[in-house]
Amino acid sequence: MNEIIVIGHRNPDTDSACAAWSYARYKNAIDPERRYRAAVCGQLGKQAKFVFANAGVEPPSYLKDVRPRVADIAEDAGIHLDQNDPLKMAFLDLDTPRLSVVPVFDETENFVGIVGIHEMLRHFVEGTVKSRPFYTFRADNIEKVIPGYFLKRAQEEFRAPIMAGAMALDQSAKRIDALAPAKPIMIVGNRPDLIAMAISREVPALILTGFEVGETPDVDLSGFAGSVYVSSCDTSETIRMLRLSLPVKQIMDTRPLCLAHDELFDTAKKTLLNTEYHGLPVLRNGRFVGIVTRASFIEKPRRKLILVDHNELSQAIAGAEDAEICEIIDHHRMGAEKTSTPIYIYSKPIGSTCSIVYSHFRMAGIEPDREAALLMLSGLLSDTMLLRSPTTMPEDRLYAPELARLAGVDLQEYGTLMLSLTASLKQADPMQMVTGDFKDYAEGGFLVGVGQVEVGTLADMSEVKANILDALERVCKERKLSWALLLVTDIVSERSILLCSSWPAAEKEFAYKRLEENVYDLPGILSRKKQLLPEILRIIDAIGKN
Numbered sequence: 001m002n003e004i005i006v007i008g009h010r011n012p013d014t015d016s017a018c019a020a021w022s023y024a025r026y027k028n029a030i031d032p033e034r035r036y037r038a039a040v041c042g043q044l045g046k047q048a049k050f051v052f053a054n055a056g057v058e059p060p061s062y063l064k065d066v067r068p069r070v071a072d073i074a075e076d077a078g079i080h081l082d083q084n085d086p087l088k089m090a091f092l093d094l095d096t097p098r099l100s101v102v103p104v105f106d107e108t109e110n111f112v113g114i115v116g117i118h119e120m121l122r123h124f125v126e127g128t129v130k131s132r133p134f135y136t137f138r139a140d141n142i143e144k145v146i147p148g149y150f151l152k153r154a155q156e157e158f159r160a161p162i163m164a165g166a167m168a169l170d171q172s173a174k175r176i177d178a179l180a181p182a183k184p185i186m187i188v189g190n191r192p193d194l195i196a197m198a199i200s201r202e203v204p205a206l207i208l209t210g211f212e213v214g215e216t217p218d219v220d221l222s223g224f225a226g227s228v229y230v231s232s233c234d235t236s237e238t239i240r241m242l243r244l245s246l247p248v249k250q251i252m253d254t255r256p257l258c259l260a261h262d263e264l265f266d267t268a269k270k271t272l273l274n275t276e277y278h279g280l281p282v283l284r285n286g287r288f289v290g291i292v293t294r295a296s297f298i299e300k301p302r303r304k305l306i307l308v309d310h311n312e313l314s315q316a317i318a319g320a321e322d323a324e325i326c327e328i329i330d331h332h333r334m335g336a337e338k339t340s341t342p343i344y345i346y347s348k349p350i351g352s353t354c355s356i357v358y359s360h361f362r363m364a365g366i367e368p369d370r371e372a373a374l375l376m377l378s379g380l381l382s383d384t385m386l387l388r389s390p391t392t393m394p395e396d397r398l399y400a401p402e403l404a405r406l407a408g409v410d411l412q413e414y415g416t417l418m419l420s421l422t423a424s425l426k427q428a429d430p431m432q433m434v435t436g437d438f439k440d441y442a443e444g445g446f447l448v449g450v451g452q453v454e455v456g457t458l459a460d461m462s463e464v465k466a467n468i469l470d471a472l473e474r475v476c477k478e479r480k481l482s483w484a485l486l487l488v489t490d491i492v493s494e495r496s497i498l499l500c501s502s503w504p505a506a507e508k509e510f511a512y513k514r515l516e517e518n519v520y521d522l523p524g525i526l527s528r529k530k531q532l533l534p535e536i537l538r539i540i541d542a543i544g545k546n
Contacts, residue, residue, distance in 0.1 A: 002034055002035055003034070003035045003036075003037055003304070004027070004034055004035070004036050004037070004304040004305070004306060004326055005036075005037055005038075005039050005063070005066065005303060005304065005305050005306070006020045006021075006023050006024040006027065006036055006037065006038050006039070006060075006305075006306045006308060007020055007038070007039045007040065007041060007060075007063065007305060007306070007307065007308065007316075007317055008020045008040060008041075008307075008308050008309045008310065008353075009041075009309055009310035009315040009316065009439065010041050010042050010315060010316070010317065010438075011042040011043075011435060011436055011437050011438050012040045012041070012042050012044060012048070012309075013045065013048065013309075013382065013383070013437045014045070014047050014048040014051055014378055014379055014382035014383070014418075015309055015352050015353050015354055015379035015380070015382050015383040016040070016308065016309040016310075016353065016379075017040050017044055017048050017051075017052075017059060017060055017379075018048070018051060018354050018375040018376060018378050018379030018382075019308040019309050019329065019352075019353035019354045019356075019357050019376075019379055020038040020039065020040065020060050020308050020309075021038040021052075021057070021059070021060050021372075021375055022354060022357045022358075022368070022372050022375050022376045022379075023036075023038075023306065023308055023329060023357045023360070024036040024037060024038035024060075025038075025368070025372050026357060026360055026361055026364070026366070026368075026372075027306070029364075029366055030364055030366070036306070037061065038060035038061070039060045039061050039062070039063045039317075040059070040060045040061075040062055040063070041062070041063055041064070041065075041316075041317035041318070043062075044059055045436060045437075046421050046422075047382060047418060047419075047421040047422065050418065050421050051374075051375065051378040051379075051382075051418065052375070054374070055370075055371045055374045055375055055378075056371065057371050057375070063317060064318070065317060065318035065319040066303040066305065066317055066318070066319040066320060066322070066323050067264055067265070067318070067319035067322060068264070068265040068300055068301045068302065068303065068319075068322065069261070069262050069263060069264055069265060069268075070259045070260065070261055070262070070263045070264075070265065070268045070282050070292060071261040071262065071282065071284070071289060071290075072265070072301040072303070073265070073292055073296045073297070073301055074261065074282040074289050074290030074291065074292050074296075075290045075291055075292070075296070076288075076289065076290040076291070077099065077291075079093045079099065079102055079103075080102075080103055080104075080105055081093065081102050081103070081104045081105070081115065081248050082104070082105060082106075082107070082248070083104050083105065083106055083112055083113070083247065083248055083249040083252065084138060084140070084141070084247045084248070084249065085141075085247065085248050086138075086141040086144055086145050086244060086245045086246065086247065086248070087115075087120075087123075087243070087244050087245070087246050087247075087248060087250070087251065088144075088145050088241075088244040088245065089248075090102055090115045090120070090248055091120070091244070094115075094116065094117065094120075099279075099291070099293070100116055100117065100277075100278035100279035100291075100293045100294070101114045101115065101116035101256075101277070101278065101279035101280070101281070101291055101293075102114065102115050102116070102291075103281055103288055103291060104248050104249070104252045105288070111281065111283065111286075111287070111288040112249075112252070112254060113249075113252035113253050113254040113255075113256060114252060114253050114256045114279075114281055115248055115251065115252045115253070116253075116277070116278065116279060117278065118253075118276065118277070118278075119251045119252060119253055120251070122251070123250070123251040124243075132161045132179065133161065134159050134160065134161050134182070135159065135160065135161070135162065135243070135246050135250060136157065136158075136159050136246060136247055136249070136250045137157065137158055137159070137160065137185060137204075137205065137242075137245070137246065138156060138157045138245070138247055139153055139154075139155070139156050139157075139227060140156070141245040141246070141247060142207070142229055142242070142245050143229070144245070145241050145242075145244050145245035146207070146229070146231050146232075146233065146238060146241045146242060146245060147231065147232040147233060148229055148230045148231040148232045148233075149229070149230055150227060150228065150229050150230075151208075151216065151221065151228040151229070151230055152221060152224065152226070152227055152228040153227050154204075154205070154225060154226050154227045155204065155226075155227070157247075158204045158205070160182065160183060160184050160185045160203075160204050160205070161179060161182060161184045161185075162184060162185055162187065162239065162242065162243075163175060163176065163179075163184035163185070163186055163187070164186075164187045164188070164235060164239060165186055165187065165188030165189070165191060165194040165195075165198065166189075166235070169193050169194060169197060172194055172197065172198075173197055173201070176197075176198070176201050176203070177201070183201060183202060183203045183204055184203060185203065185204060185205045185206075185207065185242075186198045186203050186205070186206050186207070187207045187209065187231075187235055187238055187239055187242065188206065188207075188208060188209070188235075189208070189209050189210040189235055190208070190209075190210045190211060190217065192217055192218045192219050195208070195217050195219045196219050199219065199221070199223075199224045199226075202225065202226070203226055204226045204227070205226045205227040205228070205229065206224075206226065206227070206228045206229070207229045207230075207231055207238060207242065208228065208229070208230045208231065209231050209233065209234055209235045209238050210234070210235070211230050213232075256277070256280065256281060257271070257275060257277060257280055258280060258281050258282070258283050259271065259272075259280050259281070259282045259283070259292065260282070260283065260284075261282055261283065261284040261289050262284075265297070265300055265301070268280075268292065268297075269297040272292065272294060272297065273294070273297075278293060278294055279291050279292060279293040279294070280292055300322070302322060302323055302324045303319070303322075303323040303324070304323065304324045304326050305317075305320060305323045305324065305325050305326060306325075306326050306327040306328070306329065307320075307325060307327070307328045307329070307330070308328075308329045308330065308353055308357070309329075309330060309331070309332075309353040310330060310332060310439075311328045311330045311332065311334055311335060311336040311345075311347070312335040312336060312337075312440075312441075312442075313336075313337050314440045314441075314442060315439050315440060321337075325337075325339055325343060326343055326344070327343055327344040327345070327346075328343065328344075328345045328346070328347065329346050329347075329353060329356055329357065329360075330345075330346075330347045330353060330356075331347065331348055331349060331350045331351070331352065331353055331355075331356060331391075331529075332347075332529055333529075333533070334347060335441075335442075346360075349391075349393070350391075350393045350395055350396060351380065351383055351384035351387075351389060351391045351392040351393055351396040352379055352380040352382075352383035352384055352396060353379065353383070354375070354376040354377075354378075354379030354380045354383070355376075355380050355393075355395055355396050355399050357376055358376045358380075358399050358402075358403060359395065359399070367406065368403075368406060370406065370407055370408060373403045373406035373407040374403075374407035374409065376399075376403050377400065377403035377404055377407050377409070377411075377414070378418060380396060380399060380400055380403065381400065381411075381414075381415040381418060381419070382418065382419070384396050385419065385454070385489075385491050385526055386412075386415040386416070386419055386491075387400060387415075388491075388494060388526065389526045389527050389530075390526060390527050390530055390531060391527045391529060391530045419454070419491055420456065422453075422454045422455050422456050422491065424455065424456070424460075425455055425457075425458075425460045425461060425463075425464045425488070426460045426463060426464060428453070430464065430467040430468050430470065430471040431471045431474070431475070433451075433453050433468065433471070433486070434451050434468065434471045434472055434475055434484070434486050435451065435475060436451065436453060437451055437452050437453065438450070438451035438475070439451075439528075440479070440481070441533070441536070441537075443537055443540045443541075444540050444541060444543075444544040445544065446482040446483070446540050446543070446544075447479075447480065447481050447482055448481060448482055448483045448484075448485070448536060448540065449475065449476070449479060449481045449483070449484045449485070450484075450485045450486075450487065450528055450532065450533065450536065451484075451485070451486045451487070452486070452487040452488075452489060452528045453486065453487075453488055453489070454489050454491050455488060455489065455490055455491075456490070456491070456492060457490060457492070457493075458488065458490045458493070458495065458497055461488065461497055465499060465519060468486060468488075468499050469499055469501075469518055469519075472484045472485070472486060472499060472500060472501040472518075473501050473502070475501075476501040481501075482503060482506075483500060483501060483503045483506055483536075484500065484501040485498060485499065485500040485501070485532075485536070486498070486499045486500070487522070487525070487528050487532055489525075489526055491526075494524060494526055495521075495522070495523045495524065495525075496522040496523075496525045496526065497515075497519065497520070497521060497522065498512065498519070498520040498521075498522050498525075498532070499518060499519055499520075500518050500520075501518070502518060505543050505546075506539050506540070506543060509538075509539040509542050509543070510535075510539065511535060512535075
């Protein structure tokens, strides 16, 4: 897989989504040999949607998870059969290493079936069991497979049994008459009497053997309505090759078991191993994607990821533990899992991941276009709350006006407009408010979840706090957390209210002013990462020591 996915944390905020998009743009510019694709693993909020729409670009694509799926291993080697192609072509294709089945298509390139070893065996075994099987013949295929030439060419396609003219005239005539009303395709040597008899019986085609080039039978063919083909092979070889000229549609499986492109690797592996098939087609909305064989499942594929705005698997997209982490671009505390090989990590205590991404553009001497500049500016201003957050660093203050100039916007005007698109406590769904930007932290044997939401006012907190507290209790139970908290930040007054699920042992350690049960006043607290998290980790450490 040559694609590398650049993705932020679950429940992406503006900085996370903009950083993923911009870093993918940067990587595609410096590394054209690979394809970098930005993605998100959660729904974008109102502010992020505005940012991408305002920039005039599509937001990162949504990915539910990065667990390996059938599409990751499906192979399309370019070996396709038309349903009218001769069986000989199928045999040649199946001789290709790792190919157990060959897909078959109709004239309009629609997938119509497969041909594999099973279909071949069934066809040729059936031909030895039935006394006189019927076959579909095509003039084109006879010419492609059997060396020789047509003396007369009639209908392009017909069905008939095969008969060799090797017996005495009367015996051959009796055999043909016994098949009535069916008429066989006749393979006969230089036997004028048999040829004339077959013509009189109106067989659909004659294949002549034992003739020299340019030699014609001593029989009047002018009134014969069927085809006459002169084979360069002897009779035995001609019969063998004739059966290989049959069109693929004669034997293909028209209703094979198919796998959906998004079926999980492990599920698809079990499906294939529990069937008689050695390979299965993979379809996406009815369209052919490729083939998987038993050999395809020997080694599980791994998606390649670049994590931005996070470094812990607990905050990463589902399935990240099975993926290959190629890079980490972040500005949070380090809690990354160990990797099997060295990887590029750029982590810095700075206000925004977008600031780090822009620093990479600068280091590479690449000036971002207007769209990239506007997105990086948006992520920077969102995460630093228009440069007012205590997480804001000198680099953020340096980069913001540079990006505003490249984006062609007024820094204060654009930032004020963007930050005005914050949640309304009364209008927002409590569960969405809690989980919209929610991060889990594992520390000292405890698992704690902390969310943050930015609002324009805290005036209506009293009307919604009961519902928020209920939502926190639900999240705590569903995610099996020791503690769930939500920091509600008024970006205008630069004040926050902290709500939390019940954990008396932790709450008695809080240094914040308690307004009422499970509700605390945090004036001047704007940053979950720099101001709130250290206090939470201190409390957990204190509980662990008691």
